[in-house]
Amino acid sequence: MQTIKTHQHMTTPVIAARSVGSRVLRSEDPRLLSGRGEFIADIDLPGQLHVAFVRSPVAHARITHMDLSGVRDCEGVHLAWSGDDVLPFCEGIVGEFAVEGCNPTTMPLLARGEVVYVGEPIAVVVAESRYAAEDACELIDWEFEELPAVTDAHASLAVLNVANSQLPNNLGLKGGGSFGDVAGAFERADKVVEGRYYTGRVSASPMETRGVIAKYGWASKSVQVWSNTQMPHFLRYMLTAYLGFAEQDVEVITPDTGGGFGQKAHVYPEELILPLLSREVDCPVKWIEDRRENLMAAAHAHEQFIDIAYALDNDGRITGVRTHALGDGGAYHAPPWTMAVEPWCAVVMTPTGIYAAPTAEYTYTAVATNKTPVGAYRGVGYMAGTLARECLADDAARALGLSPFDFRRLNVVREFPWTNPQGIVYDEGSWLESIDVVEQMVDYPAFLQRQSELRKKGRYLGLGLSVFVESSGESTATSLEHGLGDVYHDTATVRLGPNGTANVAIGLSAQGQGLATTVAQMAADTLGINVEDVSVDTARSTAHAYGSGTLGSRGAVIASGAVARAAGVIREKVRAVAASMLEASPDDIELVDGQAMIKGVSSSSVSVADVATAIYFDIDSWPDDFEPSLEATQAYDTSRAMFSNGAHAIVVELDPETGFIRFENVYSVEDCGTVINPNIVEGQIRGGVVQGIGASAFEELAYDESGQLLTTTFLDYGLPTMDVVPPFVIHHIETPSKHSAAGVKGMGESGLIAAPAAVLNAVNDALSPFGVVLRDLPLTPEKVLAAMAGGVITTSAPTAEAVGEDRPK
Template sequence: MAPVVTARNIGARLPREEDRKLLTGRGEYLADVRLPGQVHAAFVRSSLAHARITGIDITEATALPGVLAVWTGADAAAHCEGLVGELSVAGCVPTTMPLLAQEYVRFVGEAIAVVVAEDRYIAEDACDLIAVDYDELPPVLDPRPALEGGPVANEGLPDNVALKGGAVYGDADKAFENAHKVVSATYHTGRLAALPMETRGCAATYDWTTQELRLWTSTQVPHYVKYCLTAYLGFPENHCEVITPDTGGGFGQKAHLFSEEMLIPLLAREVDRPVVWVEDRRENLMTATHAHEQFVDIAYAGDENGRLTAVRIRATGDGGAYHQPPWSMAVEPWCTAMVTPSGAYDIPVADLTYEAAATNKCPIGAYRGVGYMAGTLARECLMDEAARAYELSPFDIRRRNVVREFPWVNAQGITYDEGSWLRTIDELERMVDYEAFRRRQADLREQGRYIGLGLSVFVESSGESTAMSLAHGMGDIYHDTATVRMEPNGTVTVSTGLTTQGQGHRTTMAQVAADVLGIPVRDITVRSGDSTSYAWGSGTVGSRSAVVAGGAVLRAADAIRSKLVSVAAEMLKADAADIELADGKAAVKGEPDSAVNIADVAASIYFDQSVWPDGFDPTLEVTLAYDPARPVFSNGGHAVIVELDPETGFARVEKVFSVEDCGTMINPEIVEGQLRGGVVQGIGAALLERLVYDSAGQLTTTTLLDYHVPTLDVAPPFEIHHLETPSAHTPAGIKGMGESGLIAAPAAVLNAVNDALSCFGTSLYALPATPEQVLGAMSPSGSVG
């Protein structure tokens, strides 16, 4: 049954409660943790992309004063052979990543040895004293030839194939043979870093008397990390505590298990001292998972009216040396091929292939919009190519193909129950004033100025859940619990399994609980961020926090509400069905003078049996789980205007128009903040950011001088329009939206660049669209880099 919600706070633009602490410098991040007697760890990392280790000499490092321990691969392997990575989809071949490299190194930056010393300076000095001898092997750097054979990147994958699968829905060959037009292209999404402002880190203590382990780690998945401490290392879960301090950004990078999180607890037990490790920015760029790089071949078959009859996709991922658990290199190309081929469009036939190759690069992992960004780029950019082929506007080609009636079942058999897909396209056209834009574009071209308009619409599977996993052919189980406890004075503590990296969870979870319980938001405290709270969580990933954790909070709060209502009915001599909780009072509907303070009801539950109904249980603490029974989909779109500088090739984003439909909005201020941040990240992916390896497999972008991230100087003005199509399958109709900005913005930006280039008869197909590429496309020869 749906919780009873009296909307007072849901939908309100409340300021974020957590900002007070963070903006006054009172946050405590991993590097701020100070443990009595703590010592520090530093790592020796491979200087080669691919080599056999022929010798390691740790003699000098061990003898350095202040060094407490030096471990190599053999020491780590005595406790754990390595982290097994795979995704539960057809055709995924697992890999095992050692905690410390043993026989081979497979990417620059792979950890070979670890030193524990009295301070970080001594630890790093000792690392410099460790001599590693290599027998260099040829690096594998391009996934496409790697899948055809040749040198091996990972000796555990003799054919370099880490993933290969797909499916065909309908007769694709016939659809393409009979097509009036076929449009096709290959898109390349650049290799990116999630680049949270706070790098990775962890600290551990181990008590030999109680055998209790405490691990502080900057993670999005503390309960998963805790489980792995048992599964890989044998620490009993009931003796483990995983604590997540304030976290300075994650974006999916911190939703993985890393070898450092396994090694630091082992070392704390070994030296019987608290051990701390915090990576520097160079380590983060080299080793903390990369993201998004794919080659996507896509083709549309269309009829004479511009209706698409089939889509064919082959998504090829550059996976790096290993699967990084739990998401693996498979998550990018699999999601591109299997989750995003049709988007908002009614395309009846689909031919889908996904594959990933092992290469001698840092492993690929999750990053905001994982898989969706590349899939949306290919789908939406080719849609603009189709518009040009059919001589239609980018809005009209989409209107001809958009789903108009719900429920709708796509080619893969997945049901979409509701959405505002057509309204999104119409709203974007209205916001842009398309005809006025085209007149302005023509006038500016006469002056030697080149502006372009790009459009991208999307449908996002939000609220990562068991139902969503099953709908897409996986078997993963996701759910969260929440605990709601009301005190005798009517104040409430909400515990969730979430970690927060800036999303505003403490505010939004308080808002939903307040509207069920009928009390002010200020009377609710939200706690989260460690594995010892009453709640359990599957992780802050996949736009699931508001849907799944929020749903658990709503369910648990509703159980408390029922008890409040039954006792208030006794106190007011009324029928429980007539009791309404709102504004801090329990009142009889239609009789405003017949009311009692909710705080007084709570006190009576604790201390006054005379108002208890027969058989009443006075416990005002409830823990309940939530896992949506059906997949939940949000939708939206972006339109972007850019201007290209014909002298420098730089693209400036003039304005962003965004339409968002995430169902019932808990807090529009937070929705808009998430949207703006994601779009700016998307601008970075489209125009600025790129991790570059040279021909020897050396990463050449190892500082923020080389890896260019968007800052305020490239953040454009926004115009945002909200649509609200509540979900019929979640409490309060809430859908997720945290990834929507980055999912669709890169496609809109590249479409805008190509629209500006259309008068030159050229298009770009790779991200980022660098000044060199733009200048090449604008040159008389039309050469494109």
């Protein structure tokens, strides 16, 4: 892998970078790679019992009979509950999005009366082993009357049948906005290009499935919940709000977690049921999801249709954008993000993308179907929005006879700050440079020559480009910028010990993204010590630092900001005492490489360790009125919405005999501000792009007309494997943010946000000799072969007009 690095305008860093920017090896890896991690399945509590759920085998039905008496006396069974048993404790979890046009739903902990998707929990058994619990589940006597299943978003929109009785018109969300004279832009347009794009339903499929352990203490009224959640503090809040446990008595513990990708950034019925079960049986209870349950019952992602149109003037500039997103939200709003997580994010967060379009209009609609609820997955909404904007950009380039690079250069925002039609301000970015750099990386003239030569031999090569901008470091400012009221609040605690080493606690949980390493780098540079002298505790317990959740590319931005603030308090105390010891002014003291020294006088120094020892044990070293604590807790939230940007180009070759897509090369440009650790950034890029390749060409959660999920194992649901992963060339541009510690921006979602558009554009480039353009994901071999044969297999529904739907006019 080749790595290149350039710098944009630099601002004065908050800290003297020594560790930040270095390829520090991940501190987590020796423990995890040697099998010494402790994941939730590894935890066994004394006297624990095991939990299994009865899940609906049908997509939509009315429960007419439920009898658990036959299993309550089974050997090894301690408890069996139905929806009627859990109802007195909790009516369900409300899913509601704070925008006009959202119709809330309540997701029951166990279904009562009506089941609305295959996999919905309807009963639960607690037994001495998982085997006994599952065997008992098979003996539960229940009957149902099957109801019509709604499995298509357009049929749901037409209300041919009702998917969930809580939503009689099937609408979970509907709204929109218009900014500028959009109608005039399209009336005056010299050319209009438009298209409908479909993103298939997928699963985040983390390596580790979901799991919960709960322990209730009768004497203390305490509740301990182990969960591999991405939002431990939010889960703690929900346990108190919905179940009535006293907040001070609830602790959520997050062990090592084998990936989350957004799927674990929800509150699920299982997480609320287990504490109730533990209290009822007076024992710890444990539930570990199997893979079939994960594919059926954990939140799904992405499925939506996006209609988009560009109004173009004679020069090929975009003068207006119209977008409509229709999301298949599944049976309920998945709390807390709801059905808005796809269509709302797709059109509202960046309606024009990187393009300097002066007018924009969008509508978003989410409908209920009898499928598993859709929730968060890496790059929520942004992936579908970027797919539509970037693939239509390629369509426009072809219509105008321009290269994909030239069309984007013609329309890209060039000067910052820039305010988009919504009024959202982008302070900084390298949008034009990203286009230029990625074109140089692929050597476009050489590629065109090679492509032409191979076509003469019956080989079909394609190049796809995708340029993106993403909201970075989810924060209160980002929420307010987009008209929401979400408040984010995160803290970090830094403690410097007597020997000059530091302990750091943050409120964000680790999901395998190297958070402990990057946070240690930030703390080390702020304190002026070596990174090896910093230990980091991520949010393994809600008894420590507070966090709003590991999501929205906020880990490095928010955690490093909180750590820099807390470490800054300690730093100033060390400087004050060092100045007293060296008979200098604190303003003249700098902390570098474990030494406190007078600036410009390297011979006049004292080690940070000696200063720390003096603070703990030598009162004579203190300046007047010195407060000797070397522990500080600080909160952090960015003052402004921030945005990262970049570009991906992917080269593919289509096999005309099998329709299989061979991925030849990936070229990635990333601007996430100051790069804390290039190794970790590049790992995030590679992982995200490969997930994007999976969503583009391999993965699809397929349902039949009755609402049965057909892809319930990895034999049926095709994840990309290493044999299809191409080589990467990665280029770093650094445009430090003025609004974060050390100029850091988030970047964890960029690969999945932008890669599917690059894949679809590459395939369409390879198909150009056949005069066919595909717009639906995934790009299965059947679709590719049909396109090369002159036809197209599509999952896209009938035109919007056919079902009376609003769409770009």
